Amino acid sequence: MTRTLNVKDAINEALRQEMAADNRVILMGEDIAGGAGRDADYPPAADAWGGPFGVTQGLLPLFGRERVIDTAIAETGFVGAAIGAAIAGLRPVVEIMYVDFIGTSFDQLLNHAAKLRYVYGGKVSVPIVVRTVAGAGFRAAAEHSQTLYSLYTHVPGLKVVAPATAADAKGLLISAIRDPDPVIFIEHKRLYMEDDEVPEEPYAIPFGVARIVRSGRDVTIVGVQKMVHTAVEAATLLSRDGIEAEVIDPRTYSPLDSETILQSVEKTGRLVVVDESHPRCSLATDIAALAADAAFHSLRGPIKMVTGAHAPVPFSPPLEDAYIPDAARIVAAVRDQLDKKAR
């Protein structure tokens, strides 16, 4: 049975269902309860607003302060404590309020979460989920608007997930919570209010399986998280001129479903990768390199990357709008490829 839910509520439902099913699941983060996280008596738990985007609203009254923990402002502190708690048998889900705050927690993720199973000779699990919020387009300036997918993807030992729809958000978060290894779960702040049909019951979407959002024969467009929607917009525009784009949402960047991407490129002979991140050492370059390495002989034109600028995300509204890739830039990149073929 499905009904319409937005991404925010789908994530909330996944947390609620997994916490109800497994009392080892706890939540930690700054202000995740919101207002009522600090005191048992006041303000009333029912008034807890659930963090800056309200994603965890309603969980405190259901599961209590022992399991929905508002922490001090200390990313090393709660990510590290979650790692310790995970080693001792819990399944903590922590929230880094904005992905931009990764800097203050990165040693714990880079040198501890990602490596502990390895240095334990495979014997110990660190089943933590780090939920975090990414993305430009919120007028939130340079330190609250980055995506940084590639920083996490670069680290062996971490799994990296970035859903573009509410249905994927729920299924992938449930998989993340049940996963025996550390998972970075990146939510895009501009997608929280996007609706989708979402099944009521709990369900798990496996990692490493891309979603073909739209089939097409002429060009493959791989979109990274929010850019999946922009790619679909571009595909609709191209379709008016008889150009049929295949749009792929990898959904998880580590592991990456390279098979689906390569099969599509082999079919269409053209690849455009759209990522709102900075262009250097990004998912765009990673996926482009994958195709250049493994599908070179199928390519009928140069691979194109449509990305944000290699600059901080601007605070100025007109500059921020210019920073974020839009459908027109994707259409232009596709036309560029087709024109080159014509010459």
Added chain:
Amino acid sequence: MFDTPLQRLTPNGDLLGESPLPLEEIRRLYQAMLSARVYDRKCSVMQRQGRLATYAQFEGQEASQIGAVAALRKQDWVVGTYRDAGAMWFHGYPWVNLILGRTGDERGGRAPDGVNVTPPSITVGGHMIHAVGTAWASRIKGDDSVSLTLFGDGATSEGDFHEAMNFAGVYKTPTIFMCQNNGWAISMPRDRQTASKTIAHKSIAYGVAGALVDGNDLLAVYEVCKQAVDRARAGEGATLIEALTYRMGPHTTTDDPSRYRTNEGVEEWAQKDPIERVRRYLESEGAWDPAWQAEVESEESDRVETAVSEAEALTPWTADEIFEGMFAEIPPHLAYQQSLLRRRP
């Protein structure tokens, strides 16, 4: 506050006040300290022979490590560093695992079932917060285990120390922070780490209990740790203990301390040796004689030699196992890389 470190045994082995432990238990801990020293010296030799990678000696810190762990129960956690092999071993992490770890074999990280000891932390300071997490988990799960984390004076300069202490204070986690102040962080002396009068003073700011103890005094270390453990188990929160000791050797086998310190400190602290002072005490109590000494030395030497043989008898890992232990299951992209390695000429 924290003007004089607690002492129960003088360097001459004279008992001050009452012993917190019966003689038979002190004999057991004495033997454990001997084992730790045999292991430590053996590893230094093996490193020089090219049989081990870089090794960090802990000679001089045996009382701080064995005394602290002696205050724990089996279900408690030990979260230490590369210089805490004595503590890890005494809590059940076998010598063979520790030796394997120093040969670069990650199978050394596989602690036996039920041994709650994390592998030695290599990054300085990043592990202390894990002992807040393991302690927190105990409370949430409703068991009464406590967590002991060991670190040096240098680690207290890391921001991680602040976050761990702050969390332990705010959330009253059953964590015992055991700072072995051995005077040196590679070439940097203690007075270049902090302007605080003592490290124990930092407990005041975090709202946790604090203690300053002679780290070369087995009985005093045991006593303050036991008090801290009892407080933690009773739900009264964390303790920061500063154990004053000395790094008798180099930082690691890559280091030459003669380039930055004179031998005076080493000579001075040799007079305060943690093992010799217990020996003198036991002798004065009629609980030590040369025959027993020879017997336990040979026992501990055999124990370490057996561990070395076991570690060296293990078939080394091959390149095929490079992704071993990364995830619960090897994902397809790593299986693909594994196949590339197999194809290598």
